[in-house]
Amino acid sequence: MADLTRERVDAAYAALMTGDKSKILEYWDENLRFEMPGHHQFSGWYVGLDDYLTKMGKLGEAHGGRFAATTKHVLILPEAGISIDVYELDGYRPGAAEGTISPYDRLQVQGVHMLRWENGRVVEGRSALFGDGVTRGNLWWSPVDDAGERTEL
Amino acid sequence: MADLTRERVDAAYAALMTGDKSKILEYWDENLRFEMPGHHQFSGWYVGLDDYLTKMGKLGEAHGGRFAATTKHVLILPEAGISIDVYELDGYRPGAAEGTISPYDRLQVQGVHMLRWENGRVVEGRSALFGDGVTRGNLWWSPVDDAGERTEL
Amino acid sequence: MADLTRERVDAAYAALMTGDKSKILEYWDENLRFEMPGHHQFSGWYVGLDDYLTKMGKLGEAHGGRFAATTKHVLILPEAGISIDVYELDGYRPGAAEGTISPYDRLQVQGVHMLRWENGRVVEGRSALFGDGVTRGNLWWSPVDDAGERTEL
Amino acid sequence: MADLTRERVDAAYAALMTGDKSKILEYWDENLRFEMPGHHQFSGWYVGLDDYLTKMGKLGEAHGGRFAATTKHVLILPEAGISIDVYELDGYRPGAAEGTISPYDRLQVQGVHMLRWENGRVVEGRSALFGDGVTRGNLWWSPVDDAGERTEL
Numbered sequence: 001m002a003d004l005t006r007e008r009v010d011a012a013y014a015a016l017m018t019g020d021k022s023k024i025l026e027y028w029d030e031n032l033r034f035e036m037p038g039h040h041q042f043s044g045w046y047v048g049l050d051d052y053l054t055k056m057g058k059l060g061e062a063h064g065g066r067f068a069a070t071t072k073h074v075l076i077l078p079e080a081g082i083s084i085d086v087y088e089l090d091g092y093r094p095g096a097a098e099g100t101i102s103p104y105d106r107l108q109v110q111g112v113h114m115l116r117w118e119n120g121r122v123v124e125g126r127s128a129l130f131g132d133g134v135t136r137g138n139l140w141w142s143p144v145d146d147a148g149e150r151t152e153l
Numbered sequence: 154m155a156d157l158t159r160e161r162v163d164a165a166y167a168a169l170m171t172g173d174k175s176k177i178l179e180y181w182d183e184n185l186r187f188e189m190p191g192h193h194q195f196s197g198w199y200v201g202l203d204d205y206l207t208k209m210g211k212l213g214e215a216h217g218g219r220f221a222a223t224t225k226h227v228l229i230l231p232e233a234g235i236s237i238d239v240y241e242l243d244g245y246r247p248g249a250a251e252g253t254i255s256p257y258d259r260l261q262v263q264g265v266h267m268l269r270w271e272n273g274r275v276v277e278g279r280s281a282l283f284g285d286g287v288t289r290g291n292l293w294w295s296p297v298d299d300a301g302e303r304t305e306l
Numbered sequence: 307m308a309d310l311t312r313e314r315v316d317a318a319y320a321a322l323m324t325g326d327k328s329k330i331l332e333y334w335d336e337n338l339r340f341e342m343p344g345h346h347q348f349s350g351w352y353v354g355l356d357d358y359l360t361k362m363g364k365l366g367e368a369h370g371g372r373f374a375a376t377t378k379h380v381l382i383l384p385e386a387g388i389s390i391d392v393y394e395l396d397g398y399r400p401g402a403a404e405g406t407i408s409p410y411d412r413l414q415v416q417g418v419h420m421l422r423w424e425n426g427r428v429v430e431g432r433s434a435l436f437g438d439g440v441t442r443g444n445l446w447w448s449p450v451d452d453a454g455e456r457t458e459l
Numbered sequence: 460m461a462d463l464t465r466e467r468v469d470a471a472y473a474a475l476m477t478g479d480k481s482k483i484l485e486y487w488d489e490n491l492r493f494e495m496p497g498h499h500q501f502s503g504w505y506v507g508l509d510d511y512l513t514k515m516g517k518l519g520e521a522h523g524g525r526f527a528a529t530t531k532h533v534l535i536l537p538e539a540g541i542s543i544d545v546y547e548l549d550g551y552r553p554g555a556a557e558g559t560i561s562p563y564d565r566l567q568v569q570g571v572h573m574l575r576w577e578n579g580r581v582v583e584g585r586s587a588l589f590g591d592g593v594t595r596g597n598l599w600w601s602p603v604d605d606a607g608e609r610t611e612l
Contacts, residue, residue: 035301039257039591041194044297075534075543084534084543086573101452102407104192104438111587112571114545128570128587131454132445132498135593138291139441144197146407148188148437192438228381228390237381237390239420254605255560257591264434265418267392281417281434284607285345285563288440288598292591299560301590341607345563347500350603410498444597450503454494 002120004078009085009115012122013071016056024049027121034125037111038134040141062141064094072110081117086110093140093151100146107140109133155273157231162238162268165275166224169209177202180274187278190264191287193294215294220244225263234270239263246293246304253299260293262286308426310384315391315421318428319377322362330355333427340431343417344440346447368447373397378416387423392416399446399457406452413446415439461579463537468544468574471581472530475515483508486580493584496570497593499600521600522566523553531569540576545569552599552610561605568592 002008012027034046042059046052060067073086088110092098096105111129115122129137143150155161165180187199195212199205213220226239241263245251249258264282268275282290296303308314318333340352348365352358366373379392394416398404402411417435421428435443449456461467471486493505501518505511519526532545547569551557555564570588574581588596602609 039295044301044303075536077534126589128589130585130587142192148197150197228383230381279436281436283432283434345601350607350609448498454503456503
């Protein structure tokens with residue numbers, strides 16, 4: 001069984017990005033449960049790796065390519081099987097004006113993922129956002145733009 | 154052209170309930186715009202009567218039959234082509250325990266519809282809720298239940 | 307006893323603006339209950355006219371003078387003792403940049419007041435906002451600005 | 460300068476609990492900035508240790524004694540001067556019925572504090588909550604109870 005190290009956390013996220021399921025399964029458990037914060041249409045617990053991967057695909061559609069995610073820090077507590085990474089997001093909804101500060105159109109938040117590891121794989125993930133990030137997430141992931149018009153997801 | 158009377162407002166809602174499109178078109182304009190309050194997945198402006206009717210069908214799935222809507226008052230201002238009806242909702246999400254008070258599982262709100270009429274038909278509708286009803290609506294229409302588990306809509 | 311007319315509704319609001327308690331008491335009951343929507347620090351039911359008038363003073367401090375309230379329509383239903391007025395607000399928090407669209411710094415909402423009248427005086431008032439106005443109100447009345455810094459009320 | 464260890468994190472929180480300012484200053488910087496998540500009346504950045512300690516006193520009044528806070532895990536990243544502790548809260552508003560599940564009356568959340576340390580002292584703290592905890596916090600810290608009545612803080 002692989003030890004829980006900061007490098008292994010980095011490698012787990014890198015595997016996700018490849019989209020290669022067999023690679024992903026080296027780090028993420030088939031029965032993964034993952035929770036998105038807030039109460040928007042993508043919030044709540046995803047059950048199973050497939051459910052989670054499907055969601056990630058939809059998230060990509062929601063931002064249409066203008067989205068940056070940066071990992072700032074990775075902390076681990078191997079004896080409890082816990083890692084926490086600190087991240088930062090900056091993304092736009094499709095069609096949003098560059099530089100807008102409306103939280104309906106742009107998401108600028110910092111937060112953490114807390115991952116629980118068993119036998120070298122992530123079995124549970126939860127996310128939390130600092131400041132009023134959860135409200136900003138609720139507005140950004142909502143179908144309404146700053147003017148209240150619907151932009152279907 | 155039909156006058157704007159309280160009876161006509163009642164008749165417009167009764168027509169909606171029939172599901173009969175030709176009947177509905179006597180009271181609701183083909184190009185109706187209708188706004189649901191809040192920032193949940195059904196919020197924002199619906200564009201066109203068909204879009205609005207489709208939404209109403211989905212709303213029915215969200216409550217699975219345990220939903221009561223009551224009209225308390227109808228007010229009209231014919232010279233401005235405006236009617237406002239005061240309503241009350243009490244509904245459950247499918248699977249929610251009878252009598253629960255969790256706003257994630259049960260919606261108990263009072264509010265108004267403001268309708269704008271032209272040539273005897275509703276061309277625009279907007280809804281607003283009293284108290285913290287909009288937050289309650291955001292929680293209730295969200296996919297997460299009181300425990301954070303997803304109940305797909 | 308004074309009849310409930312649209313003119314009397316206008317006069318009730320005009321009396322409020324004078325700040326003259328004896329004038330106000332001609333239209334607003336000593337035991338008035340009035341509800342602000344949302345869940346911010348000024349939300350909920352105010353009990354008694356004095357409580358309500360005190361709140362209105364604090365609301366003034368929150369916007370520091372840049373605040374416009376416009377009544378668009380007044381509807382009445384005398385047989386039920388109900389009036390509903392439709393209004394529009396546009397206000398800034400002190401220090402907010404002119405023209406900003408951040409809902410933390412600027413409030414742009416439309417809504418209604420529903421007043422219940424007895425013996426010619428308002429005994430109960432409730433407010434509701436269209437669109438995502440209640441969320442916007444929650445953000446605007448909060449002590450945090452767009453950057454998360456506190457601006458004490 | 461004291462090293463950043465998990466024991467030192469525990470000791471910093473223990474010092475806070477004593478209320479002894481000179482003890483507190485061994486672990487918390489005079490110019491501490493600390494951020495409460497959400498957009499309720501206690502949200503946002505507190506500036507300076509005194510401001511933060513005053514806030515903590517008011518938080519105590521808000522729950523009236525029925526409040527449990529439990530630390531689940533402490534993670535550290537000494538080379539970045541960062542600690543993250545995972546905590547759990549269960550608290551009631553004064554007068555709330557034992558066992559209620561209304562988020563307006565009871566707060567049940569899990570989250571993290573991220574602390575930034577310099578020269579052995581905390582100079583910055585931020586909090587984030589998992590799931591829909593921030594919304595629950597907004598409702599709980601609000602002055603309105605489940606019925607919309609105000610319970611002044």
